[in-house]
Amino acid sequence: MKQLFLKTTILLFAITFFNCEDNTNTNDSTGKDSFSCYINDKLYIPTAGTGINGGDIRPFNWSYTNLDNPDIPLYFKIRTSGNYSISLVIVNPKIGKNYLSEELDDIIDFSHSGMIVLNSLTYYNTKSNQNNGSITFTELTETNAVGTFECLLYNDKGNEIKVTNGKFNLSLDSRTN
Numbered sequence: 001m002k003q004l005f006l007k008t009t010i011l012l013f014a015i016t017f018f019n020c021e022d023n024t025n026t027n028d029s030t031g032k033d034s035f036s037c038y039i040n041d042k043l044y045i046p047t048a049g050t051g052i053n054g055g056d057i058r059p060f061n062w063s064y065t066n067l068d069n070p071d072i073p074l075y076f077k078i079r080t081s082g083n084y085s086i087s088l089v090i091v092n093p094k095i096g097k098n099y100l101s102e103e104l105d106d107i108i109d110f111s112h113s114g115m116i117v118l119n120s121l122t123y124y125n126t127k128s129n130q131n132n133g134s135i136t137f138t139e140l141t142e143t144n145a146v147g148t149f150e151c152l153l154y155n156d157k158g159n160e161i162k163v164t165n166g167k168f169n170l171s172l173d174s175r176t177n
Contacts, residue, residue, distance in 0.1 A: 032169060032170075032171040032173065033169070033170060033171055033173055034167070034168065034169045034170075035059070035060050035078070035080060035167070035168045035169075035170070036165075036166070036167055036168075037086075037149070037150075037163050037164065037165060037166035037167070038162075038163070038164045038165045038166075039084060039117065039161055039162070039163055040161050040162055041162075041164075044082070044083065044084055045059075045082070046059030046060045046080035046081055046082040046086075047059050047081065047082035047083070048081075059080060059081055059082060060078060060079060060080040060081070060170075061078070061079055062076070062077060062078040062079070062145060062170050063075075063076070063077050064076045064077075064093070064140060064141070064142055064145060065142070073091050073092050074091075074092055074093065075089060075090065075091045075092070075093070075110045075111075076089070076090045076093040076135075076137075076140065076145065077089045077090075077110050078145075078168065078170070079107065083119065084117050084118060084119050085107065085116075085117070085118040085119075086115065086116070086117050086118075086163075087104065087107040087108075087109075087115065087116040088100075088115045088135065088149065089104060089109065089110055089112060089113060089114060089115070090113045090135055091110075091111065091112065091113050093135075093137060093140060094137070094140075095137050095138070095139075095140060096136060096137065097134050097135075097136045098113065098134060098135050098136070098137070099113065099131055099132075099133075099134050100113055100114050100115050100126050100131075100132045100133045100134060100135065100149075100151055101113060101114070101126070101128070101129065101130060101131055101132060102114045102126065102128050102129075103125050103126055103127055103128045104116050104125060104126065114126035114132065115132070115133070115149075115151045115153060115163070116153070117153055117161060117163065122155050122159075123155060123156070124153035124154060124155050124159075124160075124161050125153055125154065125155075126151065126153055126154075127154060132151050132152055132153065133149065133150045133151030133152055133163070134149065134150065134151075135147055135148070135149040135166075136148050136149070142172075143171065143172040144170065144171055144172070145168065145169075145170040146168065146169045146170070147167075147168060148165075148166055148167050148168075149163070149166035149167075149168075150162075150163060150164045150165070150166055151163045151166075
């Protein structure tokens with residue numbers, strides 16, 4: 001009887017173990033060119049797409065610039081692709097905590113501090129005049145950006161998604177596709 005109980009327990013453990021989804025966040029922000037977050041408690045890591053002539057394109061790109069125009073403020077922007085497309089923008093970023101408090105006009109908006117998450121069906125955005133979340137930089141230069149982020153976003157029906165435990169470690173190599 002003990003052997004039957006032990007075998008049953010081991011069998012149930014094995015089935016449970018192998019059927020569990022891996023939600024381990026492999027981005028510990030120590031490796032170069034890494035980006036990940038949880039979207040509604042499910043791990044999201046951008047995936048590369050297929051470019052012209054079938055070549056892979058990078059799963060994300062970023063910039064920290066004012067386009068060499070003194071009339072435009074410095075901004076940090078990162079865009080990802082994969083199951084979700086994320087656009088995260090901070091105008092006049094600084095080392096430390098920066099708040100996401102504006103609604104972005106679209107995914108190419110670099111004049112507001114906010115975030116957009118798109119999937120194949122729904123568009124989620126930060127709202128203006130509220131603290132939707134933040135991005136915290138531990139390093140920010142024209143060649144490197146390291147930090148964390150979290151945010152609460154809404155669609156046009158008022159439904160929300162939570163982006164948590166966001167991490168990135170970006171280098172010059174991942175700036176463009």
